[in-house]
Amino acid sequence: MDAFEIAEQVKSRAGFTPEVGIVLGSGLQGLSEEVEVVQRISYDSLPDFPKSTVEGHKGEYIFGYIDKVPVVLMNGRVHYYEGYPMSAVVTPVKVMALLGAKTIILTNASGSLNRDFRPGTLMCISDHISMFVPSPLIGPNDDRLGTRFPEMSQVYKRDLRALLHETAEEEEIKLVDGVYIQVTGPSFESPAESRMLATLGADAVGMSTVCEAMVLNYMGVNVLGISCITDMAIDNEDLQVTHEEVQKVAAEAGKDMVRLIRKTVVKINK
Numbered sequence: 001m002d003a004f005e006i007a008e009q010v011k012s013r014a015g016f017t018p019e020v021g022i023v024l025g026s027g028l029q030g031l032s033e034e035v036e037v038v039q040r041i042s043y044d045s046l047p048d049f050p051k052s053t054v055e056g057h058k059g060e061y062i063f064g065y066i067d068k069v070p071v072v073l074m075n076g077r078v079h080y081y082e083g084y085p086m087s088a089v090v091t092p093v094k095v096m097a098l099l100g101a102k103t104i105i106l107t108n109a110s111g112s113l114n115r116d117f118r119p120g121t122l123m124c125i126s127d128h129i130s131m132f133v134p135s136p137l138i139g140p141n142d143d144r145l146g147t148r149f150p151e152m153s154q155v156y157k158r159d160l161r162a163l164l165h166e167t168a169e170e171e172e173i174k175l176v177d178g179v180y181i182q183v184t185g186p187s188f189e190s191p192a193e194s195r196m197l198a199t200l201g202a203d204a205v206g207m208s209t210v211c212e213a214m215v216l217n218y219m220g221v222n223v224l225g226i227s228c229i230t231d232m233a234i235d236n237e238d239l240q241v242t243h244e245e246v247q248k249v250a251a252e253a254g255k256d257m258v259r260l261i262r263k264t265v266v267k268i269n270k
Contacts, residue, residue: 001048003091004144007098009046014039014099016063018072020265021101023093023212025077025108026247028228028254032075034262035064043076043092050088052076061096066262069269072096079207080133081186090136090215094145103160103222103268105261106213109250110206111189111233113198114178119232120253122175122260124164125156125225128210129181129202136215146218155217160224160268167263173256178203180227182210194233205233226261228253 001009011017016038024031043049043059052059062073074096080089096104110123117123141148161177168175181197183189185207189197197205204227213223230249 003094003098006046006049006091007095010041010061010095011099013041014061014063016070016072017100018063018070018096019100019102019269020069020071021074021093021096021104022071022261023074023077023104023106025208025228026250028107028109028250028257029058029075030251030254031258031261032062032073034258035062035066035071035073037062037064039063050078050084050091052078053082067266069265071265072099072101077208077212080184080211081207086134086136086211087139090211093212093216094219097216097219097221101221103224104216106209106223106225107257107261108206108209108227109230109247110180110204110227111194111231112203112229113194113205113234114203115234117176117178117203117229119230119249121229122168122173122253122257123178123180123204123227123229124161124175125180125209125227126161126177127179128155128213129179129200130210130214132181132183133211136211137218146220150218152214152217155213155223156225157222160222163267164224164226164260164264167267168260171259171263173260175260178227180204180206180209180225183207189233191236194236198234204229226257228257
């Protein structure tokens with residue numbers, strides 16, 4: 001089944017058309033508790049659908065309302081390092097867009113490549129670097145989704161970023177802007193690799209998000225990206241980074257992210 005067929009199956013089961021989609025990154029599942037849930041659909045129940053295998057990524061779509069705004073949440077994503085082709089990695093977000101979500105908020109946990117961005121910092125993604133993972137757009141183009149050579153100068157929409165900053169200021173939440181770079185994983189970066197990535201102009205590094213943002217931009221969806229800095233990828237020679245520690249920091253900082261996203265979702269819908 002392709003993304004169109006999967007979307008039709010999900011739509012028939014959910015009976016719901018979302019306005020906004022939200023992808024929950026590692027340790028950031030707290031937002032799912034803020035939703036007035038109408039329907040849950042497990043990835044396992046969908047034929048030919050990639051399954052989440054990472055601890056902390058449950059693997060389900062959640063349909064419901066955030067302050068009366070119809071939303072769909074991806075509670076757990078799949079990653080390139082899990083062994084899926086990139087076309088499969090982006091299938092879940094393609095389905096969200098085909099379900100009707102006009103705006104999709106991508107969240108993640110990431111390592112800092114900027115010495116001023118300490119663990120617990122929330123970063124609004126202003127741009128990205130994609131050169132270290134295969135493009136999700138490689139292969140025959142599907143003209144129903146987008147053009148063969150999509151433009152990528154403003155993947156993360158300027159008006160949405162401004163709205164996020166406005167909300168952060170109102171809620172007294174510190175929010176910085178930065179460039180996010182996606183690498184394959186699953187290993188964390190070596191000190192030399194982190195220095196190289198920082199030299200390229202990246203402020204944060206992770207193993208997701210960019211491929212999703214690229215395909216959504218290609219499909220004409222409005223994209224907003226928020227990264228939760230969970231560890232120092234730069235100057236990490238004496239640090240031992242673990243997935244458990246990443247989840248712990250993300251869950252704590254995620255309380256501010258939940259508040260930030262909830263208020264922003266309402267503004268987006270207006």
